[in-house]
Amino acid sequence: GAVVSQHPSWVICKSGTSVKIECRSLDFQATTMFWYRQFPKQSLMLMATSNEGSKATYEQGVEKDKFLINHASLTLSTLTVTSAHPEDSSFYICSARTGLGSNQPQHFGDGTRLSIL
Amino acid sequence: AQTVTQSQPEMSVQEAETVTLSCTYDTSESDYYLFWYKQPPSRQMILVIRQEAYKQQNATENRFSVNFQKAAKSFSLKISDSQLGDAAMYFCAYRSRRGGGADGLTFGKGTHLIIQP
Numbered sequence: 001g002a003v004v005s006q007h008p009s010w011v012i013c014k015s016g017t018s019v020k021i022e023c024r025s026l027d028f029q030a031t032t033m034f035w036y037r038q039f040p041k042q043s044l045m046l047m048a049t050s051n052e053g054s055k056a057t058y059e060q061g062v063e064k065d066k067f068l069i070n071h072a073s074l075t076l077s078t079l080t081v082t083s084a085h086p087e088d089s090s091f092y093i094c095s096a097r098t099g100l101g102s103n104q105p106q107h108f109g110d111g112t113r114l115s116i117l
Numbered sequence: 118a119q120t121v122t123q124s125q126p127e128m129s130v131q132e133a134e135t136v137t138l139s140c141t142y143d144t145s146e147s148d149y150y151l152f153w154y155k156q157p158p159s160r161q162m163i164l165v166i167r168q169e170a171y172k173q174q175n176a177t178e179n180r181f182s183v184n185f186q187k188a189a190k191s192f193s194l195k196i197s198d199s200q201l202g203d204a205a206m207y208f209c210a211y212r213s214r215r216g217g218g219a220d221g222l223t224f225g226k227g228t229h230l231i232i233q234p
Contacts, residue, residue, distance in 0.1 A: 034221045043208060044162075046221040059221075091160060095222075103150075103214070106222065108162035 003027055004096050006109030014117055015086060021079045021112045023094030029074035030096035034106065035067075038091040050077050084116045119144045119211050123225035130199050131233050137184075138194045138228045140209030151185065151192045152210040152222070155203075165207070168192065170214075196230075204232045 003026040013019055023033055032051050036044040050056040050071035058064050066088075068080040077096075081088050091113050095106040120143045130136035142151070153165040168176045168185050175183050180197045196203055209225040 032220075036222075038160075043224045043226045044222070046223070049221050093160075093162065095162075097220075105164070105167075106212075111160050 002098075002105075002107045004030075004094065004107045004109040006094055006112055008112060009110060010113045010115075012115045012117065013084065016083055019081045019084055019114060021081075021092055021094075021114075023077045023079070023096065023109050025075045025096045025098070025107070028096075028098045028107075030077070030098055031074065032097045033071055033077040034095045034097075035069060035077075035079050036093045036095070038093060038111075040091075044093060047079075081114065084114070086116045089114055089116045119146075119149075119213070119223045121209050121211050121223050121225035123209055123228050125228045126226070127229040127231065129231040129233060130196075132199055132201060134199055135195060135197045136199055136230065138196075138207055138209075138230070140192045140194070140225055142190050142192065142209070142211050142225075144190070144211065144213075146213055146215070148214040150212040150214060151183075152212065153181070153183070153192075153194045154208045154210060154224075155205045156208060156227075157205040162208075166194065199232050201232050201234060204230055206230070 005024045007022045035047045038044045047062045048056045048058045050069045052071050056069035071077040093111040095108045097104045097106045122141045149170045151168045155163045155165050166178045166181050182195045184193045206227045208227045210222040
């Protein structure tokens with residue numbers, strides 16, 4: 001149980017286009033989802049926290065207008081990279097947590113490799 | 118803000134031997150969680166072990182165990198009887214227990230574990 005699906009797994013697109021990444025909890029309701037970014041051979045950095053039905057909370061230094069997050073249902077959160085440029089190329093990973101308590105574990109998706117040409 | 122430090126960029130161990138990965142962290146909170154995650158080349162994040170700060174007893178999961186020293190803010194991972202499948206990046210992570218959605222993970226920079234046959 002507790003499967004998180006992320007789609008697409010790899011996307012290549014031209015500079016200036018917008019890219020949407022989906023994160024779905026397949027067998028549980030995710031009240032909170034998290035988006036992380038990982039540069040090659042580096043650690044994961046938390047970008048934002050999204051709670052179902054409310055605005056996402058962004059970490060310091062993350063551009064809200066560049067990385068649009070929507071968590072419209074208990075099973076789906078989306079990250080849209082707007083007007084993507086080569087510097088946005090990275091590995092994006094989501095995680096989802098069920099329940100309202102912070103003691104609930106987070107379950108990770110398989111990640112999305114984004115390459116901007 | 119919390120920080121997590123992994124001082125060993127790379128570790129190498131002979132198959133069947135024991136290896137210890139180091140992690141220290143800094144926080145002003147008294148209640149939190151600590152984790153070790155494994156990230157193989159597939160980049161899937163796999164939870165290895167979890168420790169709750171209020172528990173004095175060190176967590177163990179089969180061949181994996183931790184040495185949690187709360188006063189020293191140290192959280193090392195010991196892997197016994199190393200296997201080829203243990204080769205991966207290992208990330209130490211911190212999570213607040215404050216709740217309210219403020220419980221995204223803070224990761225260390227990772228340790229690349231090499232298993233020599």
